[in-house]
Amino acid sequence: MANEIRVEKCFYDLNESMDRYGKLSGAEVPYLVFGAEEELEALNAVREASVEKLGNLKRQTLEISERINQDTFKVQVTYELDVFDGIEGVNEPEPSFAFDTGGGSKHVNQSIVTMSRTPADAPDYGGAIGVDADGNVNGIDITMPVMNFSETHYFRASKVTTAYRKRLAALTGTVNNGKFKGYAPGEVLFLGASGTRQGNHPDDDWEITFRFAVSPNQTDLKVGDLTVKEKLGWDYLWVRYADDVSEDRKSLIKKPEAAYVERVYQAADFGGLGIRS
Incomplete structure (x- = not known):
């Protein structure tokens, strides 16, 4: 029987940056994934759980920053200004x-x-x-x-x-x-x-x-x-x-x-x- 996958946001490691005009210029949001057997499962679980847009920022990358144990992963989601905006x-x-x-x-x-x-x-x-x-x-x-x-x-x-x-x-x-x-x-x-x-x-x-x-x-x-x-x-x-x-x-x-x-x-x-x- 497959493990039930659970995703939790790590608020204590959240990093956001702001430009001089008071707008968000970037953000890094970490998540913990429990019950995932493989990296792809962890990434897809966070992709489903995380928002695509954070204020004026767009979700750009999801990367596994740490494999804590056999079925627990830490995944970093990066938000940046949309490179397609006005491109x-x-x-x-x-x-x-x-x-x-x-x-x-x-x-x-x-x-x-x-x-x-x-x-x-x-x-x-x-x-x-x-x-x-x-x-x-x-x-x-x-x-x-x-x-x-x-x-x-x-x-x-x-x-x-x-x-x-x-x-x-x-x-x-x-x-x-x-x-x-x-x-x-x-x-x-x-x-x-x-x-x-x-x-x-x-x-x-x-x-x-x-x-x-x-x-x-x-x-x-x-x-x-x-x-x-x-x-x-x-x-x-x-x-x-x-x-x-x-x-x-x-x-x-x-x-x-x-x-x-x-x-x-x-x-x-x-x-x-x-x-x-």
Whole structure:
């Protein structure tokens, strides 16, 4: 039975800032999440519990600041001025988009299926690749399905604040915790952003290019005789092998004994990038 998730606001850690005109310029609101088994559950629970707008500020990012114990998380919600507020002028360039499907390299120790064995009585290694005389599984490097894409957007100088640049840096190396550009949670990795600006006049825009990579989520993934229920696109799957004997009892072989899915990237709210999802 799944745990009941409970969310509480931490009033004692609430931080708000105000500009010289008496308007809120930023806020950081922490929450405690109880009963969540994974980071995504904690983030989504806070997303549901927190308000989208705080006065004149808009919710920008949700980040896990601490995992207190197995099912308790501290999540920080950041509110800032809406980067879309008044951003699109009639003379500003249109955004541009690019993509490539060159893929990426991945080392695998396990095949999808063994197509043949020669001779017919050769040991069955359960899909393990490159098993040497000492029983080591060496594997091979393959091209994995990864799509890279980028978007270039133009921002007014008043919107590209130090806080916004810090936010982009903090989001680099995270995956989407909600749907983004048509992709499911966990499939998009934010690789970073680069910006340039010509001139220092208030009307001179920043040109910022955002870079992403996409790896599809997988379900019911076969690993030898094992079935992995779910692996998000940027999770890491590794396999532990155990000694076994071949069906004819003549050879010592290696077979998958256990498969592990590891979460190696934090999940984050890509709304903080300031581009439409």
